[in-house]
Amino acid sequence: MLDWLIIGGGLHGTTIHGALTRVDSGFTIRVVDPFDTPCYSWFKRTDACAMRMMRSPAAHTALEDFTGLMRFARNEGYDLGQHTTPPYARPSTELFNRYLQTATTSHRLASDWLRGWAIDLRREDDAWTVSLDEGKTVRSRAVVLCVGRGHSHAADDQGLERPSWARTPSIVHVFDPGFDRARLERSRRPVIIGGGTTALHLALHLGNASRPCTVVTRHPLRCAQFDSDPCYIGPKCMRGFIETTDPEERRRMIDAARNPGTVPPDLLAHVRDAERETAIRVTVDTVERVEGAREGDSASLSLVGRDTTFDADQVCVATGFADSVPAATLLARAAASVHPDRCARYDSRGIPVPGKTLEWLPGLYLSGILAEQELGPSAPNIIGAQNAAKRLTSAICGRVRPIPSAWRRYASIR
């Protein structure tokens, strides 16, 4: 019997694993994940869209040491003029990923790693029984769900947002497990669908004056420094959020604070420069259907929009994640296995409503977007992993700290 089983070994799962081992090195823990190495999806996705700079500050990493990344950069001789950008010294993805690789390379994490998919979760005799694919079962006193977004055991449903006309093998999603960026790099007329950071990083990578990349977005490009209001990272807004007890009122606060489909000002400036250099063409239109098909490595496609038709030999949708609840089946099975008196709470969007310690059912804890009803709008982000880890470890230490306060102490990174 384990003390803790963490389902999902991404940025959230590995952050929480590190925090639990630092609180008590005697805990028996396993991290179950379908990939061989920690944060595989993060590395894969940032590489897929050729993301150059992080959107979050250098202080937001998978370790509680908020100054560690900058120390690492200096020790490793990184040119900080090239590898950070204001405000808050946002690091280059190259620097962040090298630091993340170092931070998640530990004997303890390697020996606690368990490869597999959790397909069932049941409360039995005051502990959790977790069934993995390929027939294995694991018993644990406590489970933390860190499943991220856009993953599914079923090959036909990866939880990715994909327009209905794009559900054809001729068209790839940038977060498809089999996405091959090299194919787009060989393309002569690439078209990217989407107007957020992923789409624009990819377009900047692909486009040049002799091979412009077309970006088709449903809305004019929208600018915001962060993907949610940073006020909710600290006590200023989190105090009011925590004092609000109605899940629907919290839901309204979360939705109002989020900035989906926006890009930070520096990325927007790069795109405008690239437009002037005719490396990128941004068109506001809504594609309604696609004509043509793929032949081998190439294709001759026409995307028929409301106003324009776009010819392409490669089309990639970069429209993010579906609005569905991650791991909904696991949540439903877990809820069905507990005593009916301990009824599982959800908000109107089907997101669980956990308690202050992030415990949703006895011994079942949440992180990421599944914990947004407690952690607020930044729950899915890197800082959300830190805040989830703090809630859990402060609860283990006997005093839950729902209002994050330490961030101010770490704010200065120079």
Ligand SMILES: Cc1cc2nc3c(=O)[nH]c(=O)nc-3n(C[C@H](O)[C@H](O)[C@H](O)COP(=O)(O)OP(=O)(O)OC[C@H]3O[C@@H](n4cnc5c(N)ncnc54)[C@H](O)[C@@H]3O)c2cc1C
């Ligand atoms: C391109 C991109 C750029 C981003 N940039 C930033 C940024 O600059 N700053 C920021 O704060 N945030 C950013 N984010 C948002 C967020 O921080 C990342 O998505 C982050 O990777 C989320 O970590 P996670 O652990 O929740 O999820 P993931 O990284 O998706 O990891 C979840 C893991 O759980 C596994 N899993 C899922 N279900 C199961 C199951 N049933 N059994 C076993 N394993 C399972 C998955 O296979 C996966 O390995 C970005 C996201 C993307 C996609």
